[in-house]
Amino acid sequence: MSEDAIFKNIPQFTVLRFARYLNFLVTLPDVVEEISSSEMAGIIGIKPTQLRQDFFTLGGFGRQGKKYNVRFLIHRLSEVLALQKPQDMVLAGVGHLGQAIANYQGFERFNLVLRGIFDVNPKLIGLKIRDIQVQDLDELQGFIRQHKIQIGIISTPHQSAQIVCDNMVDAGVKAIWNFSPENVTVPEGVVVQNENLSVGIMNLSYRLNRELA
Amino acid sequence: MSEDAIFKNIPQFTVLRFARYLNFLVTLPDVVEEISSSEMAGIIGIKPTQLRQDFFTLGGFGRQGKKYNVRFLIHRLSEVLALQKPQDMVLAGVGHLGQAIANYQGFERFNLVLRGIFDVNPKLIGLKIRDIQVQDLDELQGFIRQHKIQIGIISTPHQSAQIVCDNMVDAGVKAIWNFSPENVTVPEGVVVQNENLSVGIMNLSYRLNRELA
DNA sequence: TAGATTGTTAATCGATTAACAATC
DNA sequence: TAGATTGTTAATCGATTAACAATC
Numbered sequence: 001m002s003e004d005a006i007f008k009n010i011p012q013f014t015v016l017r018f019a020r021y022l023n024f025l026v027t028l029p030d031v032v033e034e035i036s037s038s039e040m041a042g043i044i045g046i047k048p049t050q051l052r053q054d055f056f057t058l059g060g061f062g063r064q065g066k067k068y069n070v071r072f073l074i075h076r077l078s079e080v081l082a083l084q085k086p087q088d089m090v091l092a093g094v095g096h097l098g099q100a101i102a103n104y105q106g107f108e109r110f111n112l113v114l115r116g117i118f119d120v121n122p123k124l125i126g127l128k129i130r131d132i133q134v135q136d137l138d139e140l141q142g143f144i145r146q147h148k149i150q151i152g153i154i155s156t157p158h159q160s161a162q163i164v165c166d167n168m169v170d171a172g173v174k175a176i177w178n179f180s181p182e183n184v185t186v187p188e189g190v191v192v193q194n195e196n197l198s199v200g201i202m203n204l205s206y207r208l209n210r211e212l213a
Numbered sequence: 214m215s216e217d218a219i220f221k222n223i224p225q226f227t228v229l230r231f232a233r234y235l236n237f238l239v240t241l242p243d244v245v246e247e248i249s250s251s252e253m254a255g256i257i258g259i260k261p262t263q264l265r266q267d268f269f270t271l272g273g274f275g276r277q278g279k280k281y282n283v284r285f286l287i288h289r290l291s292e293v294l295a296l297q298k299p300q301d302m303v304l305a306g307v308g309h310l311g312q313a314i315a316n317y318q319g320f321e322r323f324n325l326v327l328r329g330i331f332d333v334n335p336k337l338i339g340l341k342i343r344d345i346q347v348q349d350l351d352e353l354q355g356f357i358r359q360h361k362i363q364i365g366i367i368s369t370p371h372q373s374a375q376i377v378c379d380n381m382v383d384a385g386v387k388a389i390w391n392f393s394p395e396n397v398t399v400p401e402g403v404v405v406q407n408e409n410l411s412v413g414i415m416n417l418s419y420r421l422n423r424e425l426a
Numbered sequence: 427t428a429g430a431t432t433g434t435t436a437a438t439c440g441a442t443t444a445a446c447a448a449t450c
Numbered sequence: 451t452a453g454a455t456t457g458t459t460a461a462t463c464g465a466t467t468a469a470c471a472a473t474c
Contacts, residue, residue, distance in 0.1 A: 010423075011440070011441065012440095012441095013440095013441070013442095014441085015416060015419050016412060016416055018415070018419075019411065019412040019415035019416055019419075020409070020412060022415065023409065023411045023412065023415070024396075036454085036455070036456090037455080037456070038455090046442095047442080047443070048456095049442080049443055049444070049445095050441090050442060050443075052455095052456060052457070052458090053441090053442075053443085053457095053458090055456090055457090056456095056457065056458065060457085061456085061457090062455085062456055062457085063449070063450070063455090063456070063457090064447090064448050064449035064450065064455065064456040064457060065448080065449045065450030065453095065454065065455050065456070066449080066450060066454095066455065066456075067454095067455070067456085068456085080419070080423075081415045081418055081419050082418045082419060082421070082422030082423060083415065083418055087418065095313065096309045096310070096312040096313035096316065097309070097310070097313035099309040100308065100309035100310035100313055101410075103309065104410060105394065106394060106410060106411045106414075107414075110411070110414070110415065110418075112414060112418075150421065151417070151421070174421055174425065175417050175418075175420070175421040177413065177414060177417055181318065181319060183237075189425065191417065191420040191421055191424065191425060193413060193416065193417045193420075195413055196233070196236065197314075197317060197319060198232065198236045198319045198323070199229060199232040199233060199236065200390065200406060200408055201319075201320075201323070201325060201390060202231070202232035202235065202236070202294045202296065202323065203228060203229055203232055203406065204364070204388050204390055204404065204406045205294055205295050205296055205300065205323075205325075205388075206228050206231075206232075206293070206294045206295060207388070207404040207406075208295070208363065208364070208387055208388040208404055209295030210223075210293075210295060211404065212387065212402065212404060224464070224465065225464095225465095226464095226465070226466095227465085249430085249431070249432090250431080250432070251431090259466095260466080260467070261432095262466080262467055262468070262469095263465090263466060263467075265431095265432060265433070265434090266433095266434090266465090266466075266467085268432090268433090269432090269433065269434065273433085274432085274433090275431085275432055275433085276431090276432070276433090276473070276474070277430095277431060277432045277433060277471090277472050277473035277474065278429095278430065278431050278432070278472080278473045278474025279430095279431065279432075279473085279474055280430095280431070280432085281432085
């Protein structure tokens with residue numbers, strides 16, 4: 001089977017669960033060498049059948065009668081999610097949220113490397129976050145072009161989110177991870193993920209007041 | 214039709230879109246009094262039919278031949294999402310992420326009121342964030358009980374997330390909004406929403422590398 | 427009346443679950 | 451061999467889309 005055949009047509013919700021599986025698996029201590037579909041499903045909060053169906057889309061993951069091998073699982077999921085090779089990122093906007101993201105532990109575990117941090121505030125320029133010096137936002141496009149950065153993270157105030165996004169895309173960024181409350185838009189050939197806090201809290205409010213009781 | 218009949222059985226994904234509709238509608242200037250399903254769907258990035266089907270689940274929203282009334286839409290969506298009455302919240306963990314959340318603009322717009330902020334770090338206790346003094350985490354349970362807080366936000370390091378969660382639930386919190394990388398679990402009758410950054414970036418990586426090109 | 431628009435049903439599509447064969 | 455486990459198909463369930471009637 002070709003790589004294409006393996007990676008095409010994975011259902012959208014299956015991809016999200018792949019991420020959750022992988023996220024859980026990497027926290028397991030090294031001594032845990034194998035895990036069953038029911039153990040894992042129980043922890044994630046889904047049914048074992050769904051997990052097996054998910055893995056089935058990848059073709060021939062495990063063996064009947066045997067549990068899944070944890071190392072292999074991690075390897076295969078990383079591969080599907082394209083996390084095997086390092087990917088460089090830049091971040092724009094050094095407020096509390098920007099600093100929280102820049103300091104986020106999970107990145108290097110998944111081969112994601114923050115290369116540049118940018119802000120307009122002269123007081124912040126030069127500040128070191130994780131050994132990276134904050135640069136002037138004017139340098140953003142040059143930096144992206146020079147280092148061929150493909151992933152841009154936006155944690156600016158909402159007024160500047162779309163402009164920063166446009167600049168990133170213009171300089172060659174192909175994926176935007178947006179934490180500003182503004183829903184930014186991108187042209188064809190670029191992907192964007194708007195992490196909208198409001199949606200989260202409204203959904204929680206609905207579940208608290210309408211689902212419960 | 215009873216309230217129950219109106220609010221039961223709204224599809225899960227429809228609720229998430231309700232949040233996105235409302236989030237967009239409140240940003241409209243006051244002069245915009247009505248909006249059509251196609252205008253709104255275009256901005257949100259879905260099909261008009263889906264939007265009308267969503268509103269149909271609420272029963273008799275608009276009128277054939279006329280656009281939707283923005284004020285009424287906001288009123289009705291707020292009602293469904295249970296955002297009409299003020300809801301009190303507490304937050305535990307005053308790192309960068311905690312401060313970013315505490316300073317988040319969107320809350321009061323949706324009647325969500327942050328009442329208490331807590332941390333273990335003596336250097337942070339007493340610090341004022343949005344006119345709220347950071348208190349010692351030891352005071353958390355008493356505060357929740359005294360003020361009958363129903364919503365708890367967790368932005369502590371992952372080691373303490375589950376303990377803080379347990380303490381919140383024990384004191385009466387019914388909804389947990391968790392930003393720590395640890396997937397916390399809650400007993401029956403409590404809802405939890407784990408906002409997992411890793412899932413977001415892995416999904417973005419998949420889309421960048423597997424969907425594009 | 428003609429055009430624009432939403433309401434509502436039915437058809438389609440996609441995701442989840444059940445069932446059981448295959449394998450260890 | 452018996453028990454545990456995954457692989458894989460088919461059935462079910464839920465979500466999206468199409469079509470058009472109803473209304474302004």
